Amino acid sequence: MLRTLVTVQASSRPVCEVMQFRRSLPLWAVLIIASLLILPIYAPRLIGLFPLTNDVDETTSRGEDWLVYHQMAVNVLDEGLTMPAVQRDYSRPGGFGYVYFVALTYAVLGVRSGAVYFVQGILLVCATLTTAILFRQRFSLPGALLLTVALVVFLAFDMFRFNTFHLLSENLLVPLIAVLLWTVLKAESARRLPWFVLAGAVCGLCALTRPNAVFFGPAIASVIVLHPWHPQRFHRLKLAAAFIAAFAIVCSLLPLRNYAVTGDIGVWAVLRPAGWQLPDAEGKPGVPAFHWLAETVRFYSARAAFAVGIPTFLDPRYRVRAHWLFMWTGVVLYLWFGGGRPRMFWERLLLTLAAVYLLPLVAVAHINSYGFRMMMPAVLLLLPLSVKGVELALLAGDDRGVTANPAR
Secondary structure, three states, X not given: OHHHHOOOOOOOOOHHHHHHHHOOOOHHHHHHHHHHHHHHHHHHHHHOOOOOOOOOOHHHHOOOHHHHHHHHHHHHHHHOOOOOOOOOOOOOOOOHHHHHHHHHHHHHHOOOHHHHHHHHHHHHHHHHHHHHHHHHHHOOHHHHHHHHHXXXXXXXXXXXXXXXXOOOOHHHHHHHHHXXXXXXXXXXXHOOHHHHHHHHHHHHHHHHHOHHHHHHHHHHHHHXXXXXXXXXXXXXXHHHHHHXXXXXXXXXXXXXXXXXXXXXXXXHXXXXXXXXXXXXXXOOOOOOOOHHHHHHHHHHHHHHHHHHOOHHHOOOOOOOOHHHHHHHHXXXXXXXXXXXXXXXXXXXXXXXXXXXXXHHHHHHOOOOOOOXXXXXXXXHHHHHHHHHHHHHHHHOOOOOOOOOOOOO
């Protein structure tokens, strides 16, 4: 079916660019299809929040991250932006920037957790639509349709169902990643300095929202420099420097807050090794020397299985997530069938961001906390690659030559 809809001719444009000019999903179609799927899922629960109330207190939420976020947001409103109630370097929960998002929502709509849930639901809808619209012209018509439906299904099932109605920082990170992708790709196409500065600032907000997103900054800068999207390497270096500068300025808000309260920048309070999960590397008397190697393989095999949707080996409480297995199958197809062709800028961007987001989590993080909570933001990075993998696999038998242009 895909081959009949896509006419690939010998061209200086890559396959996906040729496909986008032949037939792509119109903007109005993306909005209608996504809305028809989103409304029956989102509307009942979001409307049901009214009148907005607060369900986070010591009685209902003791020991939970959302209680801490609520308390710190209230403290920001009552005592100031430095969060005076925390008389130490900010450490946990990891969503430092999320505290201020909750505080801002409370300031506008009142100190009611229901108000935050409502805003989070709206932002999730916006993230879904933004990502679908952003990538629609990078796929054939059926590919863009598949991506739109997949985004709705994944974000509704993984985020809206389990996360939206809690005060958890991933609810802010997912929309920020959608904005980050939009600003970086807009910067690459516009080639104007203000867009790179804006993209760097958004990237900094991502890092403040979840500490492991701090790797996004250098990762994106490396793609800007190394990918030949602009013929002049010096120009790419200049724009990457502007991106990193904006990223660093926004990220500096955390150490500046810590310095104002404690006199120390306290960065390692967030990225502290004491909170890492590692295999048993000490060994035991009488145990063969290969014990550590076997334990390390077992440890990381279980964590890798968790990341792709098979959590049983790491935590038997969670069931297999079949839709994640389908997504990762598409990613494998992309790596297999796309390995011999120059990758476009957006592909390198998503590959790099997915790697720097997921690898540290698998390496050291408490990834089984709240099920797939930490893994969910990666959906926006993996789904477009997965759908592209399906397209490439279907086109693999096409013997018509296409000369790819690596600059885009």
